[in-house]
Amino acid sequence: MPFARGRKEFPSHLWTQCPTCGEMLFNKQLVRNLNVCLKCDHHFKLGARERLELIADKGSFLEIDRELSSGDPLGFVDSTPYPARILAAQTKSGEKDAIVCGTATVGGVPSVLAVMDFDFIGGSMGSVVGEKITRAAERALADRRALIVVSASGGARMQEGTLALMQMAKIIGALARLGEAGLPFVSVLTDPTTGGVLASFASLGDVILAEPDALVGFSGARVTAGTIGEKLPKGFQRSEFVLAHGFIDQVVPRSQLKERLAFLLGALRPAARDLRWSL
Amino acid sequence: MPFARGRKEFPSHLWTQCPTCGEMLFNKQLVRNLNVCLKCDHHFKLGARERLELIADKGSFLEIDRELSSGDPLGFVDSTPYPARILAAQTKSGEKDAIVCGTATVGGVPSVLAVMDFDFIGGSMGSVVGEKITRAAERALADRRALIVVSASGGARMQEGTLALMQMAKIIGALARLGEAGLPFVSVLTDPTTGGVLASFASLGDVILAEPDALVGFSGARVTAGTIGEKLPKGFQRSEFVLAHGFIDQVVPRSQLKERLAFLLGALRPAARDLRWSL
Amino acid sequence: MLDRLIGAPAKAVEGNGHSADASGLILSVNDLATKKITAWQAVQLARDQKRPHALDIIERVFDRFQELHGDRGFRDDPAIVTGIGELDGRPVVVVGQQKGSSTEENIERNFGMPFPEGYRKAMRMYRLAAKFHLPLVTLVDTPGAYPGPEAEERGQAEAIAKSIETMTTLPTPIVAIILGEGGSGGALALGVGDVVLAMQNAIYSVISPEGAAAILFRSAGEAERAANALRLSAPELLSMGIVDGLIPEPEGGAHLDHDATGRNIKAALVAQLDRLARVPVGDLLTNRYERFRAIGSIVEPALDGSPPKAEPWWKRALRIRP
Amino acid sequence: MLDRLIGAPAKAVEGNGHSADASGLILSVNDLATKKITAWQAVQLARDQKRPHALDIIERVFDRFQELHGDRGFRDDPAIVTGIGELDGRPVVVVGQQKGSSTEENIERNFGMPFPEGYRKAMRMYRLAAKFHLPLVTLVDTPGAYPGPEAEERGQAEAIAKSIETMTTLPTPIVAIILGEGGSGGALALGVGDVVLAMQNAIYSVISPEGAAAILFRSAGEAERAANALRLSAPELLSMGIVDGLIPEPEGGAHLDHDATGRNIKAALVAQLDRLARVPVGDLLTNRYERFRAIGSIVEPALDGSPPKAEPWWKRALRIRP
Ligand SMILES: [Zn+2]
Numbered sequence A, B: 001m002p003f004a005r006g007r008k009e010f011p012s013h014l015w016t017q018c019p020t021c022g023e024m025l026f027n028k029q030l031v032r033n034l035n036v037c038l039k040c041d042h043h044f045k046l047g048a049r050e051r052l053e054l055i056a057d058k059g060s061f062l063e064i065d066r067e068l069s070s071g072d073p074l075g076f077v078d079s080t081p082y083p084a085r086i087l088a089a090q091t092k093s094g095e096k097d098a099i100v101c102g103t104a105t106v107g108g109v110p111s112v113l114a115v116m117d118f119d120f121i122g123g124s125m126g127s128v129v130g131e132k133i134t135r136a137a138e139r140a141l142a143d144r145r146a147l148i149v150v151s152a153s154g155g156a157r158m159q160e161g162t163l164a165l166m167q168m169a170k171i172i173g174a175l176a177r178l179g180e181a182g183l184p185f186v187s188v189l190t191d192p193t194t195g196g197v198l199a200s201f202a203s204l205g206d207v208i209l210a211e212p213d214a215l216v217g218f219s220g221a222r223v224t225a226g227t228i229g230e231k232l233p234k235g236f237q238r239s240e241f242v243l244a245h246g247f248i249d250q251v252v253p254r255s256q257l258k259e260r261l262a263f264l265l266g267a268l269r270p271a272a273r274d275l276r277w278s279l
Numbered sequence C, D: 001m002l003d004r005l006i007g008a009p010a011k012a013v014e015g016n017g018h019s020a021d022a023s024g025l026i027l028s029v030n031d032l033a034t035k036k037i038t039a040w041q042a043v044q045l046a047r048d049q050k051r052p053h054a055l056d057i058i059e060r061v062f063d064r065f066q067e068l069h070g071d072r073g074f075r076d077d078p079a080i081v082t083g084i085g086e087l088d089g090r091p092v093v094v095v096g097q098q099k100g101s102s103t104e105e106n107i108e109r110n111f112g113m114p115f116p117e118g119y120r121k122a123m124r125m126y127r128l129a130a131k132f133h134l135p136l137v138t139l140v141d142t143p144g145a146y147p148g149p150e151a152e153e154r155g156q157a158e159a160i161a162k163s164i165e166t167m168t169t170l171p172t173p174i175v176a177i178i179l180g181e182g183g184s185g186g187a188l189a190l191g192v193g194d195v196v197l198a199m200q201n202a203i204y205s206v207i208s209p210e211g212a213a214a215i216l217f218r219s220a221g222e223a224e225r226a227a228n229a230l231r232l233s234a235p236e237l238l239s240m241g242i243v244d245g246l247i248p249e250p251e252g253g254a255h256l257d258h259d260a261t262g263r264n265i266k267a268a269l270v271a272q273l274d275r276l277a278r279v280p281v282g283d284l285l286t287n288r289y290e291r292f293r294a295i296g297s298i299v300e301p302a303l304d305g306s307p308p309k310a311e312p313w314w315k316r317a318l319r320i321r322p
């Protein structure tokens, strides 16, 4: 495979080019390697269902709140009306919105998982994402389970206006209650995790893991660079940069994510009952 | 007064030269002005008793733990044996150690005051300072009073070795209990507040006030400058610098200290009983 | 399928049970005396440099205000002012975003765009309020959290998230007022209250109209169109249940009469804090949770054909099993 | 006058009630098998670059250690390592100061001198331990907190004070081990435990011998004399009740056998944590308070001629009235 070939020899349904090293990767091999480049370890984006398969113990995942979908509270129209935009994304992805939630065990620890999907309108957070993560946290609290949220999002969904913004407070309220009850929340940041998602639940994990080289930042780099009108530091807003600045616990290669989560949940495993009442 | 006179015209028992502006100040006037330079507002050091007079409501101060003095746990000898050093300081100052404590009202709010005196071995913190501040905090807790500590210290007293270091943990333990009971602690930093005093109780006030231009830092500027082998930023480790860096609530001129304390204690006035039990 | 609009208009306002009607608040869009202004006019008014900013309001509403400084970690951020003031004799902790009233002051205040240390200062004051059982009043007025690289490096997102978290569980009454410009997450970091009020001409949005226009219409010039689409004006916020009431502004806008504006705010604050002081802290926190919990617009099919009931989350939580 | 030496030798050690005798600890200076080394020899041993440092010990004592990074505010400080490890199958939070074993590593680790953000990382882990009811183990090994100007600007003193404060009220068992060099406040920030142990050749001092010599004797060359005067060696600390027991080192010092050192530490930790796990958290906190409360040397005349009794502070507090 390592000799040079012309582009036409790589039909796109069979091959994918790595944006980092330029290597042409055979799709089947790429999928078998968890969508990580075999040459340079570039982490391609991973869909929510594939991510769940990677994290949840085999056969343990039970989806919840599958049918929630978005209203159109603002009657929002840009180039397309918002409902049409939603419908197109639903048709393309087979999902109702940008997140899949459910219960599962992870390394044997009863958990609730919420996994975002960047392919659904940029993983943007509207009322459905807000409601589903909130319910996931409430479910974890009710069942005394751990909560894992995997983020992949450009931020709040502007087609839902200030209602989308309020989802930040809504989700955080539920997470805070989870924390007060001594239940663990692990946040996993994947490429990209930005805006209102990073400025809310994604930054509040008891432990925060990130995939290598994921974009992790509050403002878009374009905005930031515009603000100072100059070049940004090397690696700016990438996982390793954010790790060095103290906001991430570990950068974890995808192949080790499951094992790392299992260890952490095992260590932070919630007590069967709320220890606040045990004095 | 503003025409030039020779040095011999200013006998030192009558006149003091301001180290900041060079002005010769008539001692009686200086004292009447709370030991603040009448020309440039330089704040001269203030003894513990004068400070108490400034802060406590007139006639309300009752000293406690007056007779505590230091042992010689290490049998410490440098140029002088430690007990001799203590005795000399006691004889010179009329105090037993570097702090005066008592109960008082401040603007009508029942308080416990602990005021350090830099003149007693550089205001250094040994077992007596540790024990007296701890007792002051315990007294405030027992009587549900506010606590005010005025610091003036070069740090821990090295003649008491690791025992002096441990006073930091001892005092902080008592302050933490005070805080858990919802009682206010106001820390006042005066020139200088450094080392183990700043790295313990002095930095833990619910509100932290500092006198203008007071030296406030962890390491001696000499050590710090030595570390980097270069010049330090302007105003380094002075109140205003530390305020800009976020570690002080207000820089307060001495003439306004009493009023400011009274306002703060009034606002943070402890409830008559512990509200944790009132749900 | 049922279009269940959680947190619909009137419901949310009455739902949290704390909105006063006796303090001059506008509680329904129908009550707006003058005809509504356009979204774009609201944007202009909310940003007017002559509009009263946090310190202008603090000076008029509180007696004996003492500003307290510093985040105890990095820097005192002048874009957020905090302190203790007396409201009709009662001590209150105040946290507000501070824009400048001149170009020089705006440079000093970073145009009201806080750095992470600003939010950390705010959090310190939130905790101070809780520790001493003082009510908390926040004044929201910012184009947004500062988006520069130093802010990113020091954790702008983390600071906002923690600020919101601190407010959601803070065991003391909170009244948040959208004073002028409520710019996205950087505003929400001061915006979680038991009661959230907005000035009559304030705005509150997930993104600036200019930002939205640049993304959606590929042109910042379409900001006016975006402002309309975003429904960011105070009456819209009220009708969506995002704010609980509007504080009336003097004829023509708050910038024309700071004193009258201050009086209206003071009346609203006194009335709200009076009510909140009577609510046990446990109920306060439950209601605060439910208030934000109810916001959003989702479509959820009923599994058995009947519409799902709106009920407290814990009832749902105790009932549902996979 | 009565010379009441609060916290005298044996009393303090037994006083807190948690010291194991079954785990190989040296609980009395008389039990020291080999003859005592001089203070200056202790200084040299404690600073030996080949001495096992935090990560060397963690690797040998804990199974499946996962390092966790960051203070969530400014920077991940490599001079403090933190994480979760398994000790005989039980999860434990570990926080240790990390010196380098080579010049390169020492530069990376800043010679084990933490910045404020290092202590803030430590505090985050302290709280994590408390939140999840995990015991906390700290490993102290630092010449002191970094004294540079950036550290001053970011609040070195505040970070140390808050660290100590967090430990004093942390509702989970804490075992602190003075592993090598316990340099002043920067060491104490990790040093508040229910049980405080020291390695047999560790030191713990309010100031470095060199620093003390420069101030007291106007010559850093008098460091040996200062080291003696400061009574900073482990046996001295034991006899003063500052540490509760000594962990024996292999013949010649820990640097000669990292594995044996690890085994001794592991035995001590397992025994101490076993004991502490049985103490209700309220008692734990009371005892931790009394442990440090008792340290100090004061002379107090009895008001009525009889010596004041040593008694818990709250008895004193309830009795005394002016
Ligand atoms: Zn590649």
Ligand SMILES: [Zn+2]
Pocket (backbone or CB within 6 Å): B018, B019, B020, B021, B022, B023, B037, B038, B039, B040, B041, B042
């Ligand atoms: Zn002068």
